[in-house]
Amino acid sequence: MKIIVLMKQVANKDAILRINKESTWIEEGDLSHEVNESDGYALEEALRLKEKHGGEVVVCSMGPQRVKSVIKDALARGADRAIHVISDNLNTLAPFEASRVLAEAIKEEQADLIMTGLQSDDNGYAQTGVILADLLGLPHATIVIEVDASGEQLRVKRELESGWYQWYAMQKPALLTIQSGISQIRYATLKGIMAAKKKEIKEVAPVTDAANAPAHQRVTKVYFPLKTKQTQFLGDGDAKAGAAQLAEKLRSEARVI
């Protein structure tokens, strides 16, 4: 079974975000990055399927040269090879254009399964996987929390709202978007890191008509959300003093102690 895992590099969760001069995106210069959380789980699930059923895991990431760190990490964890779609305007690509570029980059691979996270932690469109499935003519399932590939048909467990779940059966090839927490993510071993150095990373240029197509949606302004509640900040930078004040306020004002 050949599995392609689409992984995006996003701003580190703990990074303090600053807005750029034009107020159109964040200041990327000194930002630290990491792999999009649910994409990491998609890779883990792909590696487990390969261990069970054999085959190959190909990781694909789109972005500038810095996304190589995501690719190398995936190879160290056990992916067999990688496709890097070079793109310097990832942030301004709307999901349809991004999906077109990815479809062109991976369609020759004829994968049995394409897996990716359910949404990105930066733009959060939650669409690239589903649009890609339609462009490639594949059935899809979103927010998948368990995959059973032992039979002729694929069985996937989808997460619905409020603690409800549902199993879907479908033919391969198919595309799945994976929910965080599907399984515990492994660490890269030293052996894996060494082995990764010999693995192939193919660089491909994005198809230009898609990468430069006018987007259906465009961000005009990025800003900090307006506050809806007046928050009383306590301690003024001294967390311990804040804790003492808080206890008093919870008793005298909020009356919950």
Next chain:
Amino acid sequence: MPNGILVFVEQREGAFNKTSFEAVAAAQGLGAALGQPVVAVVLSTDAAQAQEIAGFDVDKIVSVENPKLNVYTPDAYADALERAVRALDPQYVIMAHTYLVRDFAPKLAARFQKDVISDCVRMNAEGGQVVFARRIFLGKLDADVVSSGEPPVFITFQSGAFRADQAKKGAGAQVESLPVEVGDVRMQPEPPFQEVKQAVDLSKADVIIAIGRGIKGQEHIALAQALADALGGDLAASRPICDAGWLPIDRQIGSSGQTVAPKLYVALGISGAIQHLVGMKNSGTIVAVNKDPEAPIFDIADYGIVGDIFEVMPVLTEEVKKLKG
């Protein structure tokens, strides 16, 4: 010439839900601002289901019908709605950003070489151009978004962006049937189910101490437990903590876990992604402790401490014990 606002009204097994009516309210608002009629679309097997929403103030209701729409699948829904959108030729297509809609809406939009302006929290239609606001970076920032203007423009709104009770009632809209072709359905759904009954029901708790990524390791949970004990409360967590297996899943608060509204909610090291906020934002008093002053959890907190939870937890525990005598 495309015209009008098409609103997709979601029903499950014949029942409409609150978010469906929120979408109706959004569509009515956009229709009023642009001076365009609103058409509600229901996907069903027969027109009887659509009668239930005939009381809303919309131009008409279109019952899009095919036997394959009896059970939800993304293939059938995308096919049916594609045909409905082509037949009705609207300028905007409005939907609620539910788990069901996010499963098929991008596929529907792709049929029109488009994507969805998804999970919007606001819109502003003043001055002719409609600007939609979305949350990005897990709620840390907002982005104003405009469409290229070329119809149809697909929009989904986050749950709570509009109020269901603001959906205006009307004199009774006509229901039209629109039988459609639906192609091959390539997935076979089994009936939805709930996991074994949850052992912990946090919805009745008066005090909840919730931990997030900031707790850093399972070995530190005892500190939060001590605070919970001092306050007489229950321990809960955001999703990453349960994903890591540090607390069982029945302690998870948020869209995929439990929804709670205790008198006191203390969020420790939780940044406040929307998936968490929807599960606790109706709590009485909300306390947030986080190192990041821009963490979205502070937007809904009554009391905030910007700082290290490991400094706050022991001091707060001691102070609470003292006050309780």
